[in-house]
Amino acid sequence: MTSKPTIDCNGVATWLAEYSGISAGIIGHHSLQRAVGKRLEATGLDDSEAYLELLLVSPQEQQNLVELVVVPETWFFRDRQPFVHLRQHIGALIAGGLPSQPLRLLSAPCASGEEPYSLAMTLLELGLPADCFRIDAIDICRQSIRKAREAVYGKHSFRGVSEAEKAQNFQTTPLGLALNPAIRATVHFKCANLMRCLAETGSNYDVIFCRNLLIYLEEAASQHLLESFASLMRPGALLIVGSAETGKVPSSLFHPIRESFVFGFLRREEPSSLLPAAASSAAALTASSPASARDSAHGGVAAPASPRRRERPARQPALETGAQRRRALRAATAAAPPASQPRSQAATLARSAAQLGDPTADNAVARTAGRAGSSGEPATGHELNECRQELERNPYCDATYLRLAQLLELRNQTEEAIDCLQRCLYLQPNSRQALEAVIALTKQAGQIERSRQFQGRLARLLP
Ligand SMILES: C[S@@+](CC[C@H](N)C(=O)[O-])C[C@H]1O[C@@H](n2cnc3c(N)ncnc32)[C@H](O)[C@@H]1O
Structure with missing residues (x-):
């Protein structure tokens, strides 16, 4: 049996890291070689050098390669506990008073949609009307986003979901379980590269789920992404990462939530407000005010006044x-x-x-x-x-x-x-x-x- 010749993928690996943050060392050089091999076959090109030249100038080819190297593994209510915590967090926000705009949530990366739809189900079950929140969901993989928009799922998407939950939110179809349209309508999907698209995404997120992506990224890309997220979040907003990713979250920007299996953080307001004493006295001061629950949802870090609440009266009442x-x-x-x-x-x-x-x-x-x-x-x-x-x-x-x-x-x-x-x-x-x-x-x-x-x-x- 003759083994396939090794493809030199160094140039492609460098391009991949710069473009998507994905580290060839982490996904495995063999995986990258397999992907490049497939693309060489599909394009009819002779070697990786010629392929790299094409890659540098062709957005279509860039997408073709990315589709082959990403790991779109996901399922509904993955790890469960983050969604239990989300429920408490949002419940406390509602109790303490909400900002003047709808709540904003982001699932990035969202893969084929199971995560953002799980966010939607959590909020709807909590009794929040659909127009009180907006969920954005982003992934680089076009195929995954297509699947997410279709919202018809097979059994692998339902690890750990009870029959009752399925019956409540899905209809059986010949192609799989189809998510109820009302839930589907609450999520706005976008196929985009998180390394490049966040400047166009609106700010003031109340919640960001970024799970099981950082583990595949170069360290600098992880840090860049987390800093970008921080700049898009309200102080006190909730960040959830994957179980193996908590060590990557910078403590200068995020304050850890000490609750098992949540893998959660709160966006810090400013360094001085983060001292434990300052946080607890803020919580004590607000304990009897209607805003206290919201503040406690923010880990004792006072929520900022929303821009509208800061608006100054232009004149005195008549x-x-x-x-x-x-x-x-x-x-x-x-x-x-x-x-x-x-x-x-x-x-x-x-x-x-x-x-x-x-x-x-x-x-x-x-x-x-x-x-x-x-x-x-x-x-x-x-x-x-x-x-x-x-x-x-x-x-x-x-x-x-x-x-x-x-x-x-x-x-x-x-x-x-x-x-x-x-x-x-x-x-x-x-x-x-x-x-x-x-x-x-x-x-x-x-x-x-x-x-x-x-x-x-x-x-x-x-x-
Ligand atoms: C393992 S899935 C995680 C899905 C979901 N967050 C979860 O935890 O179940 C990782 C996803 O990251 C996406 N991804 C990788 N690099 C990306 C990038 N630069 N921009 C956006 N999405 C990316 C992949 O397409 C893949 O769908």
Whole structure:
């Protein structure tokens, strides 16, 4: 038996490392030789030198080679624990108040889509409406991205997924299990090289999963990628890497989460805020505020104000619009809950209506609140506390956020009231009442652009 002549792949290996970060030493020189051998056959070229010349000028050939050297191995809920942690992290964000924009998640590399779809299933199971988050997913392998978009999977994609989970999210087809279209629609795929495409990717990610890629990369490429990710993440944002990759994550940029089998990190805010004492005293200071859960999701590192929250009022409120905004808030908090709302939300809303002076209200707290609501007297701390306690018990109650917004507004805490309305809108993005109220308040606070954006959202609601 004659063995195949060895192909000199040094030039191709150097090109591969520069282009994709992939190290020939790590994927194995034999693998690279096999791939180049196949491409020599396909192109009819004689040797690796001629092949390298083609490679340097042909994006098509570059793609052809990359498709042969990547390792697209993946499956749903791989390692499981990172998704359990994600659930807690997002749950805490919701409880503590969300940024003004939809949550942004990135799965990079995503291979054939099992990972970003697992992220989507986790968020949807948590009760987040699909328009409250956006998942981007990137991989260099065109074939994998095609498969990801088709979203029909065979049994190897389901290692460790229960039959119940499969039945809930997939339909059986002759070609395999097809993911439900609603889940499919939440992920935006892109075929791109992570070494080159991140400058075009938006920033402010709340979560990045970058698993089982760093192990194949040259050290410098790993560091470059992690630094790029850091620059795209909000302070406190969550980074998950693969089990063998935690040692590559620079401690100057990320703070490790000490939880087994999560392989998680939080984006540091700035070096000075990272001292354990500073982090724990920040957590203690915020423990009783509605934002505390969000901060604790950030490992005690205070979340930054979102750009919108930092917007300065352009002018002081006028009395006339002050009355308007109270009307808008009153209307919002007194509205009937949609039939689909959970029972506890309906109950809170009913109580809110009573507290706003409903003549049928028969308890003392409700009557006091009713007077405050109608005369413009400041709301009592007791009522505010009651709302906050209610939110601690049930952080997903949009009606309580509406009620709290009304109470805060009565105390002229306009910014805080707006913040509550935004939280409400995260939970109930199509709440006409909350939109009307936040439009009035942001306009009142001189945040004209912001107000316009909410008006746009309101206009897009179906009648
Ligand atoms: C083992 S899979 C990991 C998939 C998923 N993150 C997981 O852990 O299950 C590695 C993926 O990295 C992709 N990849 C390798 N180099 C890349 C690069 N420079 N840019 C984007 N994707 C790359 C490959 O195409 C492959 O699909």
